[in-house]
Amino acid sequence: MHHKEIGGYLELEHFCGSEYHEGAVALNAARSCLLYLLEAHGVQSIWIPMYLCDSVGESCKAAGVAIRTYDVTKDFKPDYHTINLAAGDYLYLVDYYGQLAQDDVLEARDFCDGKLILDEVQAFFRLPLPGIDTLYCCRKFFGVPDGGYLYTNARLDHTLPQAKSTQHALHLLGRMDDGANAHYGEYSASEHLFAGEHMSAMSEITHNLLRGIDYKAVAESRLRNFLFVHDRLGEKNELMPVARPGAFMYPLLVRDASPIRSAMQQRKIYVPTLWPGATTLEGMSGRLSRDILPLPIDQRYGEEDMEYMCDMVEELLKRGRR
Structure with a gap:
């Protein structure tokens, strides 16, 4: 028996590419x-x-x-x-x-x-x-x-049952229209929902x-941004991070990162703490959590964005040393 809907309003377009981890x-x-x-x-x-x-x-x-x-x-x-x-x-x-x-x-x-x-x-x-x-x-x-x-x-x-993810998509659509701040509440609510969801x-x-992502372009963009940031800030970094295609973020380890993180947020550059629950720990785990600035280098940004961010970090580092 045919159960597929025919007609009515259109949903999102169906993409025909391949997933990066096809077969997993x-x-x-x-x-x-x-x-x-x-x-x-x-x-x-x-x-x-x-x-x-x-x-x-x-x-x-x-x-x-x-x-x-x-x-x-x-x-x-x-x-x-x-x-x-x-x-x-x-x-x-x-x-x-x-x-x-x-x-x-x-x-x-x-x-x-x-x-x-x-x-x-x-x-x-x-x-x-x-x-x-x-x-x-x-x-x-x-x-x-x-x-x-x-x-x-x-x-x-x-x-396993198949997940339904409409409730996790609202902040994604909203950010394209209004920016991150306007829909942060929806993002936070989505994150809390994950904690109660079953394996699906x-x-x-x-x-x-x-299936609609150009993975090659994404990996190249992230690597290019990583290399740019490392060229600008590598001498100020206590770490020696290795550049790899599709890099996640640029981990900049400095002394007393908290005021720099706060100042960047005020200027709409959002640098997370990974992870807040680890900041009070002793030893290296606590230090890495408190003092790494995970700088965004993803595919949304180009060289002009990276230059602006690096200029700001250098300014804030100089201010902190005075």
């Missing part, structure tokens, strides 16, 4: 990718970095998984001296700003005897290594309502939008 398990969010792995592998205990968003720990708790935490080093690697793996423990490895080398990932895999979950939320364009469970987030790189990708050999024994398959809206 496509879910409604990166946290669903984690929940999928926890359930499929029957994970009982996991080590996660202290320098991390709250949603990872909340997801683990919701799944009844015991959590242990470790610190990270200044070059974004696990501080293995703070990890004491027990039999069966999993390790959650975050590729902050896409800065881990392949050898770093393989070292972590060997350290935990293959019980590794690799978080590539900040490295969408990095392809997975064979045999390593790897998850990605779409919203961190593109203007889509939701979406996460997962590479794994594990499978659930039940079918990626929505058709998100699938469709992801």
Whole structure:
């Protein structure tokens, strides 16, 4: 029997391209990718970095998984001296700003005897290594309502419902008309909704939008902006970030970043704190959370925008040293 609607008003256009992670398990969010792995592998205990968003720990708790935490080093690697793996423990490895080398990932895999979950939320364009469970987030790189990708050999024994993402699209449409401030409330409400959503398959809206993206152009634009910012601010950066195609943000580590972040926000340059829950921590995790300025370098911007932002950062850094 034919159930497809015919006629009436038009919906969004249907795009005919390919998704970048075609063939991966496509879910409604990166946290669903984690929940999928926890359930499929029957994970009982996991080590996660202290320098991390709250949603990872909340997801683990919701799944009844015991959590242990470790610190990270200044070059974004696990501080293995703070990890004491027990039999069966999993390790959650975050590729902050896409800065881990392949050898770093393989070292972590060997350290935990293959019980590794690799978080590539900040490295969408990095392809997975064979045999390593790897998850990605779409919203961190593109203007889509939701979406996460997962590479794994594990499978659930039940079918997931498909997500509906209309409620997560309002702020995306509104920002194009009115700017970010006018629709920040809708964005915040959308973020809160994710916390209560169940694991689902990626929505058709998100699938469709992801088929309409020029991924090559996006990756090149992000790399070009990263290189421009590094050329201007690299000498002022305590880090030595590696430029990779499709870079997430430019991580600028300085002393006392908070007033600079606030001053930039007043001038409508929005630099987040990654992550607010980690700013009070001692050790390197707290320092990285407080004092990294994740500068936006994404595909919306060109050289003129990067020059304006770098001029402002240099001005604020000089002012802070007086």
